Amino acid sequence: MKKILAAQRESFMAALPEPMSIRKDRLKRAAAMIRDHADRFCDALSEDFGHRSREQSMVTDIAGSIGPITHALKNVEKWARTEKRSVQFPLGLFGARARVEYQPKGVIGVIAPWNFPVNLVMSPLAGIFAAGNRAMVKTSEYTPVTAALFEEIVGRYFDATELAFVSGGPEIGKAFAELPFDHLLFTGATGIGRHILHAAADNLTPVTLELGGKSPVIIGKDADLKQATERVALGKMLNAGQICLAPDYLLVPSDQEGAVVEGLKSAVGAMYPTVLSNPDYTSVVNDRHFQRLNDWIDDARAKGATVEVVNPANEDFGSTNSRKMPLHIVRDATDDMTVMQEEIFGPILPVRRYDGIDSAIAEVNRRDRPLGLYYFGKDAAERRRVLDRTISGGVTVDDVIFHVSMEDLPFGGVGPSGMGAYHGFDGFKTFSHAKSIYQQARVDVAKLAGLKPPYGAATRKSIARQIGR
Structure with a gap:
């Protein structure tokens, strides 16, 4: 797992900035991976559950996976636009400018649950790929047939530096959560979510927890x-x-x-x-x-x-x-x-x-x-x-x-039912770094604002203006 992560991060850094064409291509390949193997996924899901309604699987895990990807494809260019922000008066008059650019975080870890083991892999990937990231996915040991199918087919659609799957029991899950990802998404039980948060803490990995509770x-x-x-x-x-x-x-x-x-x-x-x-x-x-x-x-x-x-x-x-x-x-x-x-x-x-x-x-x-x-x-x-x-x-x-x-509503919990949110634009933002960029005016702003020693009348005037005296 460490080698996969290292290879993904190296590939990610070499590719920056991630072109919009590549992001869209990954989204299209993700949809094709599910669409092309829809029947096999339904069979795998039924085998894992002992019996699972085929039509239900088509609705929740096949169509329910392709829908978020299609939504991302349609909107990603709009989501990724630079946002202009205001600057304090009178800096704008002097030519200062501020903006936010959305930049991919890097390698995102996804720990998926067993109850919707296709949808709850692919729906996060819509936002992850739209934002320009790579991904490693830990599948549930309770749905091994579905997990094995992912591992079998992923190489036909993605290089391992773009998307990789790993499977295994609690020990593998613990080691996965301890990897220094650039962001980690966990979907599952509240009790396990606490352990995930502890595991991620040593690396200060930002975490989104989609938990549950009594609705x-x-x-x-x-x-x-x-x-x-x-x-x-x-x-x-x-x-x-x-x-x-x-x-x-x-x-x-x-x-x-x-x-x-x-x-x-x-x-x-x-x-x-x-x-x-x-x-x-x-x-x-x-x-x-x-x-x-x-x-x-x-x-x-x-x-x-x-x-x-x-x-x-x-x-x-x-x-x-x-x-x-x-x-x-x-x-x-x-x-x-x-x-x-x-x-x-x-x-x-x-x-x-x-x-x-x-x-x-x-x-x-x-x-x-x-x-x-x-x-x-x-x-x-x-x-x-x-x-x-x-x-x-x-x-x-x-x-x-x-x-x-x-898809236009953020999905997430609060307190013991989770932290953070994804889906649609909110997912794009979750898996992006909102980089603040300030471009200074040509004039000597520090001197005008009284920030440059020796301090004097301009400094006192600036302070009085800012504190409202």
Whole structure:
């Protein structure tokens, strides 16, 4: 890995300034790499998960990878323009000028997760390549078939000094994070994010952390319950809930809990009338996560929760080795249950009641700041209060998750749900160095401003002007 990094950095420095034509060419090759092997990536994803919906993979990992690259291709010249900045009066009158030029940082490290192991490699690469950088990617050990496919095909599209993939377990991940990158992007769990930050600290490597947390859904007092429950169910069941932005718990008005639960059941039944043999529904990624989810359900039951399993076809899940898991709605969820303490990352949805919007807001605010927050409702004042009184990485109103797919919006967390952001122009800026350039006027500005000794009347006049006397 050190040799790859050294070769990439040497190649990067030799090529400066990175031409726009090369940046665009890399973006085009990145899109071609995914487009040309779309079917193989879908097969690899399904093998890694035990079963993964082919259409879902095409939407989230194939189209979802090419979309950000296409957006970058369309906009990179605009993003890279020099920005004129103002200078203090009267320097501009004397001919002084200021500007910001966006310069590539160098070699960017990307540590990708297992839940969307193509999209969460390629979406960052859109900004990385647009900014003129090289990249090294550490893939997840939980999706080894997908990782092996990347390693097999990357050489057909990129020289190793432009883009390289490495794979392996925690020890490789630790060594990767300790490399002196010019920037490091990590997507994954909050607990691991802390270790990544520690590992990068010795090199003072700037870090973007895309983490997770418990993203709440607030059902407003006048929400369209049919629409809201359908959209929540769709977001929760996508990838079997294995999404950092999946709805993690529902806050519902006390008198509407029953209607919300029935709406969820109806929506799930319409989308997934069967689960076990349904090609549209994805499996839990591995045995460890499957066991974890079942343990958390048992914990909730043992502590007094009512768990309603949404099983429209009354299938026998105990008679199969499949890791297909139906939606489990956890009612009467309390703070001492694991499902209300940890990010769930699976098809389990706790439901909690509230009386008055301020109590729902207080429920959100006493927890760590989440990656996403979702509000459904028609009351503009109530909506505004939720937006003003809560802090989250991003918000989708009247739906869930969708803000992540808007390329012109920054995507990132806040506090325990992450730091920094990327996507679109914000990604270009994250992976660029904004270089300040000041060009001095021809006149002796230091003398005019009283900065040149011996100090005297001009100095005192300048000080008085600046401090407002």
